[in-house]
Amino acid sequence: MQLHILGCHSASPSxxxxxxxxxxxxRNHQFLIxxxxxxxxxxxxxxxxxxxxxxxxxxxLHGDHFYGLIGFxxxxxxxxxxxxxxxxxxxxxxxxxxxxxxxxxxxxxxxxYFHELSSDEPEVIFEDEQVIVSTIPLVHxxxxxxxxxxxxxxxxxxxxxxxxxxxxxxxxxNSAKQGKDIKLDDGRVIDNKKLTFPPDKPLAxxxxxxxxxxxxxxxxxxxxxxxxxxxxxxEEHEDLCEVTKHSTAKQAGIIAQKANAGRLILGHYSSRYKxxxxxxxxxxEVFENVELAISGKVFEVG
Amino acid sequence: MQLHILGCHSASPSxxxxxxxxxxxxRNHQFLIxxxxxxxxxxxxxxxxxxxxxxxxxxxLHGDHFYGLIGFxxxxxxxxxxxxxxxxxxxxxxxxxxxxxxxxxxxxxxxxYFHELSSDEPEVIFEDEQVIVSTIPLVHxxxxxxxxxxxxxxxxxxxxxxxxxxxxxxxxxNSAKQGKDIKLDDGRVIDNKKLTFPPDKPLAxxxxxxxxxxxxxxxxxxxxxxxxxxxxxxEEHEDLCEVTKHSTAKQAGIIAQKANAGRLILGHYSSRYKxxxxxxxxxxEVFENVELAISGKVFEVG
Numbered sequence: 163m164q165l166h167i168l169g170c171h172s173a174s175p176s177x178x179x180x181x182x183x184x185x186x187x188x189r190n191h192q193f194l195i196x197x198x199x200x201x202x203x204x205x206x207x208x209x210x211x212x213x214x215x216x217x218x219x220x221x222x223l224h225g226d227h228f229y230g231l232i233g234f235x236x237x238x239x240x241x242x243x244x245x246x247x248x249x250x251x252x253x254x255x256x257x258x259x260x261x262x263x264x265x266x267x268x269x270x271x272x273x274x275y276f277h278e279l280s281s282d283e284p285e286v287i288f289e290d291e292q293v294i295v296s297t298i299p300l301v302h303x304x305x306x307x308x309x310x311x312x313x314x315x316x317x318x319x320x321x322x323x324x325x326x327x328x329x330x331x332x333x334x335x336n337s338a339k340q341g342k343d344i345k346l347d348d349g350r351v352i353d354n355k356k357l358t359f360p361p362d363k364p365l366a367x368x369x370x371x372x373x374x375x376x377x378x379x380x381x382x383x384x385x386x387x388x389x390x391x392x393x394x395x396x397e398e399h400e401d402l403c404e405v406t407k408h409s410t411a412k413q414a415g416i417i418a419q420k421a422n423a424g425r426l427i428l429g430h431y432s433s434r435y436k437x438x439x440x441x442x443x444x445x446x447e448v449f450e451n452v453e454l455a456i457s458g459k460v461f462e463v464g
Numbered sequence: 465m466q467l468h469i470l471g472c473h474s475a476s477p478s479x480x481x482x483x484x485x486x487x488x489x490x491r492n493h494q495f496l497i498x499x500x501x502x503x504x505x506x507x508x509x510x511x512x513x514x515x516x517x518x519x520x521x522x523x524x525l526h527g528d529h530f531y532g533l534i535g536f537x538x539x540x541x542x543x544x545x546x547x548x549x550x551x552x553x554x555x556x557x558x559x560x561x562x563x564x565x566x567x568x569x570x571x572x573x574x575x576x577y578f579h580e581l582s583s584d585e586p587e588v589i590f591e592d593e594q595v596i597v598s599t600i601p602l603v604h605x606x607x608x609x610x611x612x613x614x615x616x617x618x619x620x621x622x623x624x625x626x627x628x629x630x631x632x633x634x635x636x637x638n639s640a641k642q643g644k645d646i647k648l649d650d651g652r653v654i655d656n657k658k659l660t661f662p663p664d665k666p667l668a669x670x671x672x673x674x675x676x677x678x679x680x681x682x683x684x685x686x687x688x689x690x691x692x693x694x695x696x697x698x699e700e701h702e703d704l705c706e707v708t709k710h711s712t713a714k715q716a717g718i719i720a721q722k723a724n725a726g727r728l729i730l731g732h733y734s735s736r737y738k739x740x741x742x743x744x745x746x747x748x749e750v751f752e753n754v755e756l757a758i759s760g761k762v763f764e765v766g
Contacts, residue, residue, distance in 0.1 A: 174539040175505050199535045200502050203477050223567045225538040229531075233501045236527040237476040254567040261563065265525045265556040267606045304569045 163188050163313070163365045163463040165388060168204040170429035170455035172372075172394050172408075173226055175199050179433055180457045181226035184390070185210050186367060188311055189292035194218045194234075195309065195369050201230035202237055208458060212238060213245050217288060219295070220251030221371060222306035228255070232262050239270050246273040250287050250295075252305045253278045279307055284382055292316075298382055300373035302407045308371065310383060313364035318354070325357050365464045368423075371430050374403060375413040380420035388463050389423040390455065392430035393441050399432075415445035415452065425463070429455030465490050465615070465667045465765040467690060470506040472731035472757035474674075474696050474710075475528055477501050481735055482759045483528035486692070487512050488669060490613055491594035496520040496536075497611065497671050503532035504539055510760060514540060515547050519590060521597070522553030523673060524608035530557070534564050541572050548575040552589050552597075554607045555580045581609055586684055594618075600684055602675035604709045610673065612685060615666035620656070627659050667766045670725075673732050676705060677715040682722035690765050691725040692757065694732035695743050701734075717747035717754065727765070731757030 164187040169180030181198025185205075192214045194201075205212065212234075220228045228251065238247065247270075249255060256276035263270070277287060279297060288295040291314065298308035317339040325335065330352070334344050338357045345351050368383040371392035383389060394408035403409060409417075411428055418426035426449055428441050435441075438454050445452040453461065466489040471482030483500025487507075494516045496503075507514065514536075522530045530553065540549065549572075551557060558578035565572070579589060581599060590597040593616065600610035619641040627637065632654070636646050646654045670685040673694035685691060696710035705711060711719075713730055720728035728751055730743050737743075740756050747754040755763065 173542050175502075175535070177505055177509050199532065200477075200505065203479055203502065207479050223564070224570075225535055225564075225568060229535045229538075230501065233477070233527055233531045236531075240475050252567075254563075258560075258563055258567065261556075261560055262525070262527075265554075265560065265606075266527060268526075304567075 163367065163387070165367065165390070165427070165461040165463070166208060166210065167429070167455045167457055167459045167461075168201060168208055168210075169198055169457050170431070171226075171457075172430045172432055174433065175226070176433065180204055181229075182221075182371060182430060183230065184369070185215070186311055186369075188365070188367065189313055191217065191293055193295075193311065196221055196227040196371075197231040197234055198226045199229040199233075202234045204457070212241065213243060215247070216245060217248045217250065219309050219369075220249065220255060221300070221308060221369070222302060222304050223252050223254060223258075224304065224372070227372075231255075232259055235259060235263070235270070235274065236266070236268065238272060239268055243272040246275065248275045248277060248288075250277045251279060252307070253280045280305070284310075298368060298370060298379060300370060300379070301376050302372045302374065306372060308373065308379075309369045310366065310386070311369075312366045315364050316361040318358035318361050320358055321356075328352055362464070367463070368421075370417070372408060374407040375409045375416070377417065377420055380417055383421045383423070385422050385424075387424040388427065388461065389418050389421065389425070390427045390429060391417050393428040393445065394430050394432050396435065396440055397444055399434075411441040411444040412447060415448040418445075418449040418452070423449075425451045425453065425461075427453050427455050427461060465669065465689070467669065467692070467729070467763040467765070468510060468512065469731070469757045469759055469761045469763075470503060470510055470512075471500055471759050472733070473528075473759075474732045474734055476735065477528070478735065482506055483531075484523075484673060484732060485532065486671070487517070488613055490667070490669065491615055493519065493595055495597075495613065498523055498529040498673075499533040499536055500528045501531040501535075504536045506759070514543065515545060517549070518547060519550045519552065521611050521671075522551065522557060523602070523610065523671070524604060524606050525554050525556060525560075526606065526674070529674075533557075534561055537561060537565070537572070537576065538568070538570065540574060541570055545574040548577065550577045550579060550590075552579045553581060554609075555582045582607070586612075600670060600672060600681060602672060602681075603678050604674045604676065608674060610675065610681075611671045612668065612688070613671075614668045617666050618663040620660035620663050622660055623658075630654055664766070669765070670723075672719070674710060676709040677711045677718070679719065679722055682719055685723045685725070687724050687726075689726040690729065690763065691720050691723065691727070692729045692731060693719050695730040695747065696732050696734050698737065698742055699746055701736075713743040713746040714749060717750040720747075720751040720754070725751075727753045727755065727763075729755050729757050729763060
């Protein structure tokens with residue numbers, strides 16, 4: 163699993179502060195999470211292949227999280243994309259996008275699906291054999307969701323050295339990977355545990371931005387391997403959190419600690435801060451394994 | 465008069481090809497013309513002060529000409545702008561912007577006015593004592609206007625050396641600048657032409673993008689000092705002009721020649737061309753004074 167940060171600053175973009183966008187590579191998927199203005203250019207700079215992105219998750223309808231979406235969608239038209247594209251985001255996102263396409267007299271060359279979200283409870287919004295994605299209801303000035311990306315338990319792994327000691331036709335290897343014992347032609351039954359190793363531990367990533375401090379979310383994201391939690395402010399500006407519905411770095415640390423997360427990544431920094439080290443320092447007061455999101459940085463997990 | 469190119473490529477933005485946006489400084493105004501994705505960052509890089517922009521002219525609702533507008537408008541909210549902002553653009557632009565502000569639960573801290581355009585005839589859309597702005601109806605795949613920016617004839621200029629030879633109270637200098645003869649206390653009348661020089665020749669700039677080749681526009685933009693005319697294609701791809709409703713560099717040259725323009729600036733290059741010199745060469749076959757728009761370049765006139 164890999165998390166590629168394309169942008170991690172809040173509010174207005176500048177030549178050095180790019181708004182939220184990140185690409186999660188999980189099993190056979192590349193998911194785009196949020197899409198601030200300029201994301202398509204950030205993707206080109208970071209060599210993210212447009213057609214690999216089939217699912218885009220938008221947390222909320224503030225500009226620094228989605229003003230780049232219409233540009234990405236339009237560029238796919240110009241490039242004559244054929245692969246389908248799914249957009250998950252708050253109710254209203256479909257109207258905004260379709261209105262702009264209509265007024266530009268543009269039709270998508272590819273199937274474009276909207277999955278509008280309005281529930282205040284966690285819900286599964288994507289699932290296949292490999293991965294499951296759920297919303298994490300957040301508390302912000304507008305309707306906002308975080309997203310929990312969970313790998314499913316994979317197949318067991320064949321112990322090829324042991325398997326080859328028995329007269330097993332390789333067509334049965336898949337059954338073994340699926341946990342089945344293998345019956346030989348001579349009637350013997352080989353216990354699956356002899357033939358296979360357990361699957362890798364499934365990994366999980368939680369994206370939580372933007373949100374006020376909300377300790378009760380720790381239950382839903384318990385034991386995630388990687389947690390991205392917004393930290394718009396340092397403690398000296400904690401008083402701004404209440405009206406803006408944002409969090410401090412230390413509050414992000416508390417969430418990580420309560421959730422027993424593997425690693426915490428901070429981001430969504432207010433542009434008032436020129437240096438970011440203090441975000442890490444303040445979160446580390448409560449949680450050890452903290453890193454700073456930086457545009458262009460790639461975090462590997464597992 | 466000064467034209468500052470912020471972006472001049474067509475279609476999808478890339479790290480080196482920025483979509484259309486330019487700032488015209490004319491008399492006491494700075495007008496923003498078109499606002500492709502990323503324009504606010506281009507403005508910061510080019511040190512354009514946001515609050516100096518009070519009027520934004522949008523040619524048409526294709527993304528490479530206006531997807532940066534909502535970001536610019538939102539950033540003005542975050543910066544707590546108080547100065548009014550006027551948007552001139554095709555019918556529908558108000559609905560797009562207001563829908564996005566509504567769904568972001570955002571209110572502008574400043575007066576925001578929309579002037580929606582729908583006429584197929586040239587019309588005056590802005591006028592004050594200094595400047596007049598008219599639409600130039602263009603032919604494109606969607607409703608599109610170019611814009612003609614004209615300085616008004618200014619005041620006559622006082623010949624201070626001559627004026628001081630007469631017993632004229634300086635409070636009458638303004639009357640002289642407005643073309644009036646001055647009557648002295650002893651009854652003599654001083655002819656205005658003795659006291660003043662003629663005003664500077666008023667300058668004019670025509671922005672024509674995007675458009676199919678449309679020679680009849682030459683009448684409306686006759687004798688402009690500066691003409692920006694799109695040149696999406698070179699002659700080898702002239703066949704693409706008909707379906708896309710764009711022009712070649714040579715066609716832009718023909719317009720400049722027919723209009724007897726002072727200078728032609730080419731832009732809106734298709735991203736298929738890596739080198740731009742041929743645009744200049746092909747336009748120069750019909751019109752001598754041709755320059756290439758380049759992001760960040762400033763053209764001075766007058």
